[in-house]
Amino acid sequence: MKNRLLFLFTFFTLFISSSTVAQKALLKGIILDENNTPVQGANISFENSGTQSDQNGVYELSIPANKEVTIKVSHIALKSLEFTINLEENQEYELNPVLKTNVEQISTVVISGRERKTVEGITTLDPETIRTTPSANAGVEALLKSLPGVSSNNELSTQYAVRGGNFDENLVYINEIEVYRPFLIRSGQQEGLSFVNSDLVRNVDFSAGGFQAKYGDKLSSVLDITYKRPTRANATANLSLLGGSVAAGAISKNKKLSGMVGVRYRDNRLLVDARNTETNFQPLFADIQTYLSYNISNTFELGFLGNLAINKYDYEPITEQINFGTLQTVQALRVNYQGQEEDRYDTYFGALKGTYKPNENLTLRFIGSAYQTQEQEHFDILASYALGTVNTDIGSEDLGEIEFAEGIGSQLTHARNDLDALIFNAEHRGTYKKDQHQFDWGIKYTHEDIKDRLQEFEIVDSAGFAIRPPFNDFVNDQPFTPFASPIVPFTSVRAINETKIDRISGYAQYSIRSTIKDNEIWANIGVRTHNWNISGATVNSSDSQIVVSPRAQFAIKPNWEADMLFRVSGGFYHQPPFYRELRDSLGVVRPEVKAQQSIHVVLGNDYSFKLWNRPFKLTSEVFYKKLTDVNPYTIENVRIRYRARNNAEAYAAGADVRLNGEFVPGTESWVSIGYLKTEENIDNRGYISRPTDQRLKVGILLQDYVPSIPSLKGYLNLVYQTGVPGGSPSFADPYEFQSRLRDYRRADLGVSYVVVDANKRLKEGNFFNTFRELSLGVEIYNIFDNQNSITNTFVRDASSQRQFAVPNFLTPRVFNVRMGMKF
Known part of the structure; x- marks a missing residue:
């Protein structure tokens, strides 16, 4: 009886342990600075585990699932960032933290990776x-x-x-x-x-x-x-x-x-x-x-x-x-x-x-x-x-x-x-x-x-009479008074342009x-x-x-x-x-x-x-x-x-x-x-x-x-x-x-x-x-x-x-x- 209880206790303990091990989630992304430039060598850690971002700023970190985990992101030249995240089992979550150069960033919500540049009106x-x-x-x-x-x-x-x-x-x-x-x-x-x-x-x-x-x-x-x-x-x-x-x-x-x-x-x-x-x-x-x-x-x-x-x-x-x-x-x-x-x-x-x-x-x-x-x-x-x-x-x-x-x-x-x-x-x-x-x-x-050829025209006819452009040198009273001049387009644009522009600008x-x-x-x-x-x-x-x-x-x-x-x-x-x-x-x-x-x-x-x-x-x-x-x-x-x-x-x-x-x-x-x-x-x-x-x-x-x-x-x-x-x-x-x-x-x-x-x-x-x-x-x-x-x-x-x-x-x-x- 004792052996059976010992066996059940051991089995239950191993089961719980294996389940805990299996309950993992993956946090990944790119560490960026305020100019959206990838940060190499940033530390991403929780408790006694962690990793570093590579030369492209890329990182991957396995964390426990179904629990709140406090993540710390730090770099020697930038201010640290802390946030709390809770992921489900086997969930892959992409997080692109932005490390700033101003104040310490501490939060109890998940950071989305978007840099809200409110001070710049953006x-x-x-x-x-x-x-x-x-x-x-x-x-x-x-x-x-x-x-x-x-x-x-x-x-x-x-x-x-x-x-x-x-x-x-x-x-x-x-x-x-x-x-x-x-x-x-x-x-x-x-x-x-x-x-x-x-x-x-x-x-x-x-x-x-x-x-x-x-x-x-x-x-x-x-x-x-x-x-x-x-x-x-x-x-x-x-x-x-x-x-x-x-x-x-x-x-x-x-x-x-x-x-x-x-x-x-x-x-x-x-x-x-x-x-x-x-x-x-x-x-x-x-x-x-x-x-x-x-x-x-x-x-x-x-x-x-x-x-x-x-x-x-x-x-x-x-x-x-x-x-x-x-x-x-x-x-x-x-x-x-x-x-x-x-x-x-x-x-x-x-x-x-x-x-x-x-x-x-x-x-x-x-x-x-x-x-x-x-x-x-x-x-x-x-x-x-x-x-x-x-x-x-x-x-x-x-x-x-x-x-x-x-x-x-x-x-x-x-x-x-x-x-x-x-x-x-x-x-x-x-x-x-x-x-x-x-x-x-x-x-x-x-x-x-730029090389441009522009050739377009419009001819308007109403009740059998061509409508002429409303220029000031004649009075267009058609169709009541016939106008015997040659037919011309109501609008006409013809041009050939070869244009070059050189610019130098700076800031x-x-x-x-x-x-x-x-x-x-x-x-x-x-x-x-x-x-x-x-x-x-x-x-x-x-x-x-x-x-x-x-x-x-x-x-x-x-x-x-x-x-x-x-x-x-x-x-x-x-x-x-x-x-x-x-x-x-x-x-x-x-x-x-x-x-x-x-x-x-x-x-x-x-x-x-x-x-x-x-x-x-x-x-x-x-x-x-x-x-x-x-x-x-x-x-x-x-x-x-x-x-x-x-x-x-x-x-x-x-x-x-x-x-x-x-x-x-x-x-x-x-x-x-x-x-x-x-x-x-x-x-x-x-x-x-x-x-x-x-x-x-x-x-x-x-x-x-x-x-x-x-x-x-x-x-x-x-x-x-x-x-x-x-x-x-x-x-x-x-x-x-x-x-x-x-x-x-x-x-x-x-x-x-x-x-x-x-x-x-x-x-x-x-x-x-x-x-x-x-x-x-x-x-x-x-x-x-x-x-x-x-x-x-x-x-x-x-x-x-x-x-x-x-x-x-x-x-x-x-x-x-x-x-x-x-x-």
């Missing part, structure tokens, strides 16, 4: 939220549009406007390398893919203004992307009715070589075919992108960013009917089309980045990049239209048809536009950190070589962290300078121009019981003209165009608090921009046409508020509200609304799950924006056309079910366990089927000579299914 977005948020054009830009101050009224486009600026005023960096977008795209449905591949993204920082001197010469915003550095072999795949993507990453055995590669394909037919235009639409949007890094030594790393994108857009419209007007008088524009459009945008991009770190204080980077885009825009489309009153008699057989035509006519549009642009960059950046002091500097040379800035009477402070002061010269076979060489842009930031965190941070930032911001800004509405390049200038001031406050015993943050900012030497422009869908004259002044003022936190436990959601007013004064004629005068913006992103079925998750993305000015007809005075488009209202819903992931494994031998993660989902775009408009088409009534603003509507309600996989 918003950090979660890459996983980017990948799961439903949108007709999913990606980083789609999530940006839910932030205050960021607006876009076109779900098919990746372009966005920030605080009164336009699409050309936003900087985009990937791993400190500036990237570009195509030139000729004029419609959102011609855009297939953003340059940024969401599958490769590790970190997303965004500033809506008041940014530091280290960022480039644009007026509105900075989007700073960091791509992943894989810690092991992995792969992801995403499939939907709009296309698919595959990404894979790996690291060599010696941990010196690592890389990610992503391939994407997109097909917009699901969205375009849902519109009220009957078309034959054959798009091809595809790209391949990679980021590779190789540690040549312990102090030198070489990185390569490459991208090859093919965007082919074949479009053959057939018929279209647009109903507009009021409930009492419903009018319609019925159009029959002939012809087609064939566009192609091929872009090639490659960049090498060398990072040399001779010691813990000094980091030197050398960047060289080349970007080429070859674009064509060819179309011949004849549109025969009838403008009239719609039959609203419910009992009539012709319900919804045009019963009385007030005007009939036709429009022939023709284009043979070709562009070839080649851009080279060579740049050096440096950072020196010592205690609480940091110096940053950089110098960059850019050469731009220097100083940052300090300190305290004043127990109040933490941070300050940054810097200056940028930019010199450029324009030449070419078809333009007159310009005199060299130079601008100087001083900038500063200051933040203070008072020693209060309430967790609050106050900051102020601003300075002079210049935007030296890019090729698009040099070319006027007639296609002529004007090398004398000067840089637009903005004096920008931003006041901000961050208040962190707990609500329902969960963390929340309220971010508030007020801003003001005073713009001079403004280059006026018009927006047609997503195409911008400049006047190429610095003949205006403008201002933008407003306020942004964003509340983000765990509205639902364990998920991040937010509500954002923005108010903006921006006006311009052209030729001292008085202030009128700018094309981007987006007065009120409300954005809501909500993530949720079913408590009883946590694998069933929901994502809701809502945007409300008041209408922007709707533009004006060709040759019309913008001061006489200040009507606005209808308000933009959109709600996108996504529902997904997680079949398996790190926290949910099925029975042993189940096929789905071959996936590290597998999810299935359904998405509904534009749930409430709102009719949003992007621009107006102006149609002339031949009998009354009136111009009707006919709205061009965007996509209606659309259903999509998607599947996500990780290996």
Whole structure:
């Protein structure tokens, strides 16, 4: 009996011991410093166990499962970090801690690895939220549009406007390398893919203004992307009715070589075919992108960013009917089309980045990049239209048809536009950190070589009479008085340009962290300078121009019981003209165009608090921009046409508020509200609304799950924006056309079910366990089927000579299914 009890006791003890040994979890990731540079030799430890990060900053640590474990991350040159983490059995958790140079970091919650650069006025977005948020054009830009101050009224486009600026005023960096977008795209449905591949993204920082001197010469915003550095072999795949993507990453055995590669394909037919235009639409949007890094030594790393994108857009419209007007008088524009459009945008991009770190204080980077885009825009489309009153008699057989035509006519549009642009960059950046002091500097040379042929015209015919341009040398009284002159196009642009631009820019800035009477402070002061010269076979060489842009930031965190941070930032911001800004509405390049200038001031406050015993943050900012030497422009869908004259002044003022936190436990959601007013004064004629005068913006992103079925998750993305000015007809005075488009209202819903992931494994031998993660989902775009408009088409009534603003509507309600996989 005693032997049996001894045997049972021994068996039970061994069983408990073996179970305890088996209950392990894996913590892994990359140790980073404040510049997102990997930290070698950092100690990651708990109790009496630990490991060190390798020369790539990579670490793996096995810890007990199902218990709170206090992890300490330390390095001789950086302040230590402590946090408590609780993982489930066999769970693999990726944690990328950021070691700072300021105060000791102690926390009782899991650190997510995101560096919230609140003192710099930068918003950090979660890459996983980017990948799961439903949108007709999913990606980083789609999530940006839910932030205050960021607006876009076109779900098919990746372009966005920030605080009164336009699409050309936003900087985009990937791993400190500036990237570009195509030139000729004029419609959102011609855009297939953003340059940024969401599958490769590790970190997303965004500033809506008041940014530091280290960022480039644009007026509105900075989007700073960091791509992943894989810690092991992995792969992801995403499939939907709009296309698919595959990404894979790996690291060599010696941990010196690592890389990610992503391939994407997109097909917009699901969205375009849902519109009220009957078309034959054959798009091809595809790209391949990679980021590779190789540690040549312990102090030198070489990185390569490459991208090859093919965007082919074949479009053959057939018929279209647009109903507009009021409930009492419903009018319609019925159009029959002939012809087609064939566009192609091929872009090639490659960049090498060398990072040399001779010691813990000094980091030197050398960047060289080349970007080429070859674009064509060819179309011949004849549109025969009838403008009239719609039959609203419910009992009539012709319900919804045009019963009385007030005007009939036709429009022939023709284009043979070709562009070839080649851009080279060579740049050096440096950072020196010592205690609480940091110096940053950089110098960059850019050469731009653009060859452009612009050939397009428009012929308008109404009731059998060609409509001539409204020039002052004759009175156009057709069709009542015949006009016997030769037929000329209503609009015609012909130009051949060969333009070269050489630029040298540089910056220097100083940052300090300190305290004043127990109040933490941070300050940054810097200056940028930019010199450029324009030449070419078809333009007159310009005199060299130079601008100087001083900038500063200051933040203070008072020693209060309430967790609050106050900051102020601003300075002079210049935007030296890019090729698009040099070319006027007639296609002529004007090398004398000067840089637009903005004096920008931003006041901000961050208040962190707990609500329902969960963390929340309220971010508030007020801003003001005073713009001079403004280059006026018009927006047609997503195409911008400049006047190429610095003949205006403008201002933008407003306020942004964003509340983000765990509205639902364990998920991040937010509500954002923005108010903006921006006006311009052209030729001292008085202030009128700018094309981007987006007065009120409300954005809501909500993530949720079913408590009883946590694998069933929901994502809701809502945007409300008041209408922007709707533009004006060709040759019309913008001061006489200040009507606005209808308000933009959109709600996108996504529902997904997680079949398996790190926290949910099925029975042993189940096929789905071959996936590290597998999810299935359904998405509904534009749930409430709102009719949003992007621009107006102006149609002339031949009998009354009136111009009707006919709205061009965007996509209606659309259903999509998607599947996500990780290996």
